[in-house]
Amino acid sequence: MKPTVIENPWRRLRAFTDARIGLGRAGISLPTSELLAFQLSHAQARDAVHCPLDVPALCSALAGVPALAAQGRPLELHSQASDRQTYLQRPDLGRRLDETSRQLLIAQAIEQPSDLAIVIVDGLSSLAIQQNAAPFLEAFLALLAEQVPDCQLAPISIVRQGRVAIGDDIGALLNARAVLLLVGERPGLSSPDSLGLYLTWAPRPGLTDAARNCISNVRPAGLPWAEAAHRALYLLREAQRLQLSGVGLKDRSASAVIEHGASRRNFLVSE
Numbered sequence: 001m002k003p004t005v006i007e008n009p010w011r012r013l014r015a016f017t018d019a020r021i022g023l024g025r026a027g028i029s030l031p032t033s034e035l036l037a038f039q040l041s042h043a044q045a046r047d048a049v050h051c052p053l054d055v056p057a058l059c060s061a062l063a064g065v066p067a068l069a070a071q072g073r074p075l076e077l078h079s080q081a082s083d084r085q086t087y088l089q090r091p092d093l094g095r096r097l098d099e100t101s102r103q104l105l106i107a108q109a110i111e112q113p114s115d116l117a118i119v120i121v122d123g124l125s126s127l128a129i130q131q132n133a134a135p136f137l138e139a140f141l142a143l144l145a146e147q148v149p150d151c152q153l154a155p156i157s158i159v160r161q162g163r164v165a166i167g168d169d170i171g172a173l174l175n176a177r178a179v180l181l182l183v184g185e186r187p188g189l190s191s192p193d194s195l196g197l198y199l200t201w202a203p204r205p206g207l208t209d210a211a212r213n214c215i216s217n218v219r220p221a222g223l224p225w226a227e228a229a230h231r232a233l234y235l236l237r238e239a240q241r242l243q244l245s246g247v248g249l250k251d252r253s254a255s256a257v258i259e260h261g262a263s264r265r266n267f268l269v270s271e
Helices: 009-016 032-050 055-063 066-071 084-089 099-107 126-147 166-173 225-242 255-261
Strands: 075-078 117-121 157-160 178-184 195-201 212-218
Touching: 032 126, 055 066, 055 126, 055 157, 066 126, 075 099, 099 166, 117 126, 117 166, 126 178, 126 195, 126 225, 157 166, 166 178, 166 195, 178 225, 195 225, 212 225
Parallel strands: 075 157, 117 157, 117 178
Antiparallel strands: 178 195, 195 212
16 A cells, blocks of 8 residues: 655655655645644744743843853843734844833943943844853853953843844943843744844944854754854953954954864865
């Protein structure tokens, strides 16, 4: 008897990727199992976008990071997007602080510049923040304490309904030389929990994305927390050395490994 589902010979490559390849077929349609899996992934992506950030739970997780114990409770801020619907329809409002948050930062009256402000933003996936922010910061701050022990941190901030550029406003108001922004990335159908990191030197309102360095897909199934921490610290130290970030600052944190591990043989030339 002929099987109902015809397997695709490329299916074995799914051992190396979460991409939907080699799905097979049932007649001229997708197998029911693949259709249900797609619908589940789509629902998870929608939930990641619409689920509100649980700030008390996040603060509790951050309190367990030893390097943040002396920082106290994070500052809770909000963008000018009053709710999720407004946030999705008006990206410009998500890039600006509301007046209450602005006054809260001004009231900090920080005259002495700090080396780094850490800003946590829900973005398009609160799930990514909820699952990855605390473990990444634990790895990053441990490396920072080891390699740059005199680094001065500004108060840590948590922003609701925020987008990446809001970090520029916060960094400037906190008088920080650099800002490291953690944001929930736009969910994919196989990655509703990807955390993005953006580093900006000399943050100030009006900067474009060309002034930022991005590390993407930070999560257990993507870029591990420890490796992301290593790359973020490399970029921070280079930004401090060169006094810039963005297109002028290249991530060469893996160059040494590639150069020492790569064969000098050119595969295009026969020997």
